[in-house]
Amino acid sequence: MNLPLLLGFTQALALTMSVAFMTYVCLIVVPYLRYRRAAPGDPHRLEWHFFVPCRDEQAVIGDTVRYLRGTFAHAHVWVIDDDSTDNTVGVVQALQGPRHGGDRLLHLVCRKLPNARTGKGAALNSAYRALKNWMGKHADTDRAVIVVVDADGRPAANCLSVCAADHLFGDPGVGAVQVDVRMSNRGTPPPDTGGWRRRFGLAMVRMQDLEFRSAIAAIQLSRGKTGTIAMGGNGQFTRLSALDSIAHGLGPWRGALLEDFELGVHLLTAGWKTGFTVDTHVDQEALYSLRRFLAQRTRWGQGTMQCGRYIRRIFDSQHLSTLGAAEMLYYLAQPWMQLLGTLIYPIPFLLLGYRAATDFSSVWTWFTDGAWLLFTVYGAFGLLPFVIWGPIYRRRCEPGKGFLRSIGYGLAYALYIYTFYITSWRAALRMAQGRNGWTKTRRNKELPSRVVALDH
Template identity: 30%
Template sequence: MLILFKIVIAISWIAVVFCLLLPVILLRLRVPPQKRSTQDLKAYQLYLLVPMHIEATIAQDALAHFLQRNIDTDFQYNIHWVVIEDGSTDLTEDQLRPFDKRYPNLAVIYRKFQAATGKGMALNAGLDYLRHKVPSTQWSKTIVGVLDADGQIASTALLKVLKTFAADAKLDMLQTAVAMTNTKRWLALVQDFEFQVFNTLLQNLRGHLKNVAGSGNGQFFRLSSLPTKFAWGQTLLEDFEISTKLLLQAKKTAYAYDLKVYQEATVSWQAYLRQRTRWVIGGLQCLHQFRKGLGQNQALRFGAKVEMFAFMLAAYTTIGLALTNIVALGLQVYLLVSYGRLSLILVAVLCLGLIMNSMLAYIYRVMAQASVAQAILIVVTLPFYAVLTLPIAISGLLGYVQHHHNWDKTDHGIL
């Protein structure tokens, strides 16, 4: 039994040290910025697909902001919004009607049949609209973006997206960075930290492995690169699903860390846990859908496959590591109470964790122009935020096993 305990402790410490050192490793794996063309972009068109389901609180403001941001740009009519009104049961449709057919670069699609079946199906409806609107000869120079209803991106960033695709004819998908607009509350602040630091580090790793994945808001695709039918499926992680489909077909994906899409963070615990549970279920659905094809694929590198499997298996590894750490922590407490000894390894790991959190908080302060108080708050509370991954993993795993696969959207405009 003693040997078993030692093995558990060893595994726990190895996992903890690995998790603490991983950010340092990822910081050394910076990907060069994307090249951007200086040629004339008049031949390029950008269509932003924006699904809206029960978004009456923000629909009108979202469209008004889009028109205002693009009113004086040189490419005003090269940038379009295609809003998919997805069978809302509130006043979303009434909010959209005043904008419909009034502006040449804004269109609204009203879904009445088979609506409200998930974000993927709404995006497919928007894609079908584009394929009928844009001549097939122009598909290679037509860029399709995906934004949530609360997404905000500057017109200058959209122009850089077009320049990135123009500079690389082989580029099929570009994922931008994501940041939060509302960071006054702690829960929103740590989400902003998660997206701006951890997600960027992960995407940098994927950039080296050649498997950059879709990650929420701010995905852009070359229209000619997307599947002709049912590009998006019905998993609850439609962003990772579509990028995986492209990667399995040897398509090129990239990450633009210097371009940001801003969105609302969830500010209530109920909404936060519901959103993250949906992501866990979606990852497990992707694992079921792609495990065979991913394992047999010859185009992807071995390291890329390992990272993708690890991402989809996160629920299992989170639960396993959490249980291992709980046992190890219990043994450390037992040694302290029974023999008055505090493990030097424990002290070293705690110090290492404090140093690591401080470094990451400093990086966040630079990237997000956060205050000193916000950076200190992150350093102190980041371990608590990490603990939240365990109930989320358990909730997601139970939801997947019990087939709770309905799209449970995040509410917007409740700040």
């Protein structure tokens, strides 16, 4: 075996992958930093329906319904109970009022086993069918907009006016809009903890906030150039006529674990435009627990892998440009590239360690003769694409934070991102085992008394 040749080849391959990713990051940063707010629209031109899927959400659903009904007085709220074992239904019925019909804008859709607990997409489809029946055959589906919100979600008070803007739902060709996502508990320590657990919990929440408000927001804005803006599971706005156009008797949401991205694929390939805005947002609760976070991201990674079945559909679509199709393919390839990266990136260091153990003097000479520069570049290109998000996050989202702290955020974000290598392998293992089901990830307020995704 020619170790120097193999070492050089793997270093070159790893460096090429790092440089390509760094270039990609630079391309998405520019539109993000140059973004300017747009004029809002008139929300009364549209009819709004909030869909709130629930399974054992007694701890949070009451506050969420009160917030939605109090903040958006003219919007309908549809709570979808997925055969909860707690008092979720009782909480919602109490809010509905006398005989459960006092508040005519608050609706409850109840699913029961064996037809319940078959995925978030199936729950949303139940609400979709209930809404269609409630509206009747002659409803103006172009005016009706469905807003998917988590059971702990808090859409900003201006979200309806922002989404009604001329470039969003004011454009009849726009079928869906995704709003920015923020972590409501950023800066709030986990309860009943101290010391390193408290600091770790705070760091976990901060990294999730940084990820959504800077890196993901930048990616979404750059997708505006390729026409491939994706949907998220929280703060997802979709025109009812767009959902009708892709339902085909099955319902608009399908069976992937990443049902939000899957919905976007169907909308884009059907010819609808999608939009994204950071002019408004939805707050959701970040996870303090690393175990629950890994479980959540494993589900997302497996969902991305499942959506690989749409590659042919994406490239055959007449509604997507070649650049747009390539961008979507890059996204779908991410978990597989992470698997490849875990195999390639360690090889140069393993080979170098082996060579140093057998012939240390020649390795030291090689290193001091200039190889140290190669490793410096290698490390820089491996870290910089992640570290830069710390200062960017400070500039766009948290200007009150110090610059040195933002560098610390960037370094922590680099470590945070490496957890995706773990979740990609876990997702691939679940795929290989044919395990496609999933239970909900327990929220911070819930007692650990029921089986949740954490336990699998």
